[in-house]
Amino acid sequence: EKELTKLDVIRLAEQFVEEGNGFYSAPNADLYSEDFIFRGGVIGPLNKNDYLNTMEWLGVYKAFELKSNAFGFTQDPQNPLCVHYFTRSTGRHVAGFLSGGLLQPRPGFDEVNAPLEAAEVLFDQSGKVKFFTAGNVCASKTELQATNTNGLGAVFGLFCAIGQSSFATSAL
Numbered sequence: 701e702k703e704l705t706k707l708d709v710i711r712l713a714e715q716f717v718e719e720g721n722g723f724y725s726a727p728n729a730d731l732y733s734e735d736f737i738f739r740g741g742v743i744g745p746l747n748k749n750d751y752l753n754t755m756e757w758l759g760v761y762k763a764f765e766l767k768s769n770a771f772g773f774t775q776d777p778q779n780p781l782c783v784h785y786f787t788r789s790t791g792r793h794v795a796g797f798l799s800g801g802l803l804q805p806r807p808g809f810d811e812v813n814a815p816l817e818a819a820e821v822l823f824d825q826s827g828k829v830k831f832f833t834a835g836n837v838c839a840s841k842t843e844l845q846a847t848n849t850n851g852l853g854a855v856f857g858l859f860c861a862i863g864q865s866s867f868a869t870s871a872l
Contacts (some may be wrong), residue, residue: 722755764798
């Protein structure tokens with residue numbers, strides 16, 4: 701089996717963010733290892749099936765037109781199969797969100813302007829995602845004031861951006 705290079709893992713991480721993590725596009729089960737684990741700030745650990753089912757149930761990629769604005773993809777110097785990066789999601793709420801459409805777009809609550817978040821993807825030797833974490837807000841106080849997610853990241857931030865902060869706070 702060929703060893704993954706620095707360029708390989710960075711390319712795989714970029715692909716995962718934009719084409720398969722279930723947030724900016726449909727989750728692509730082929731990108732995940734069988735022993736995959738997701739862990740967010742307060743969510744997880746979720747195994748592969750739980751994560752994929754949760755992302756489909758939430759339907760973020762169907763309900764929002766989001767751009768990750770991802771940057772800074774960096775191979776971890778201590779673990780060559782690990783990539784760290786940042787996102788600053790922006791976009792709009794365009795369709796029903798949460799379990800088939802419970803939360804519909806509302807005028808004045810459709811823009812998403814999320815804070816800077818740190819994320820990490822760990823690959824196995826075959827290039828499948830073994831571990832993923834996201835939603836780790838690392839923005840300054842000044843930047844947080846320019847966002848509309850009440851300082852929260854990932855799905856919890858989306859709830860706040862669309863005027864549904866009670867969903868976010870009840871889960872925290």
